[in-house]
Amino acid sequence: MSDDPREEIVTHLGPMRAFAISLTRNGALADDIVQDALVKAWTNIDKFQPGTNMRAWLFTILRNTYYSHHRKRRREVEDTEGELSAGLAQKPDHDGRLQMRDFSAAFGTLPEEQREALVLVGAGGFSYEEAAETCGVAVGTIKSRVNRGRARLVELLEMSDTEPMEVTEAVTQGIVTLNQSVA
Amino acid sequence: MGPKDNSSRMDAEIDKNLKRAFDDVAGQELPSRFTDLLDQLRAQEAEAPDTETKDE
16 A cells, blocks of 8 residues: 555655746646646556656656646736736846846746756756656757756846855745745 | 856855755645645545556
8 A cells, every 4th residue: 555656646746836836936826737737647657657756757747737738827827917027027237137136036037948947957856867858858958958047047146256146045035935925 | 266166156056046945845834735635536546446457
C-alpha cells in the first residue's frame, strides 16, 4: 500500500504549487492548475515509469495543463490587473533601465519561457537536461533561456559590481507571492 | 576578479532569491482543497478497486 507510487505524488504538491505560481503569477489560478494536474497524474499513474524522476513527470503534466487549458485565463486575469501591469511597466530612465528594486516585480516582467526555465534550473534543482525534457525543448534552448533571464534580471535590478543586490527579506518577499493577494 | 566572477556571483544571488521564493511556497501547508481532493481520490479507489489497466 505504501508502495503505491501515487502516494509519492503527495510529496511533490508543494513544489508543484510553487512552480505553478511562478508560471501564472496568480495564486488561485495556480492552485486550479495544480488540482487538474494532480487528478491527471493520479489517474494516469500507470504512465509513470518507476525509477524515473517523478517530479519532472509531474511538472511536465502541470506545464501541459497550464499551456493547454489555463493560459488564456491567465491573460484575462492579467488584463483585469491593469493597475499592477501599469506599475510594472515603468518608463525606462535615460539609460534604458527600469530601476527595478523588487526582485519579484522584475521576475514578473520576464517572458513566460524564461521564468519557467529559471525556476526549474535556479530554484527547482532541475538539471538542464531535465528542464529541457520537461519543457519539450533542446538543452541549448533551456540554457539560453536561463542565461537571458538572468541577464535581464541583472539589468532590471541594476546589479553591478559596485552595487551588489542586497538579499534582504524585502527583496526576497517572493517571486511567487506577489499576486496572491490579487487572486 | 574578472567580469566572469561578478556575473557568476550575480547568478548565484539570483538563484538564491529564486530558491527562497520557491521554497517559501513549496513549504506552505497544503490548502484543504488538496487534502480533500486526495481523500476523495483515495476513496474512489477503495470503491472501484478493479479499475485495472484497461487498454485506452
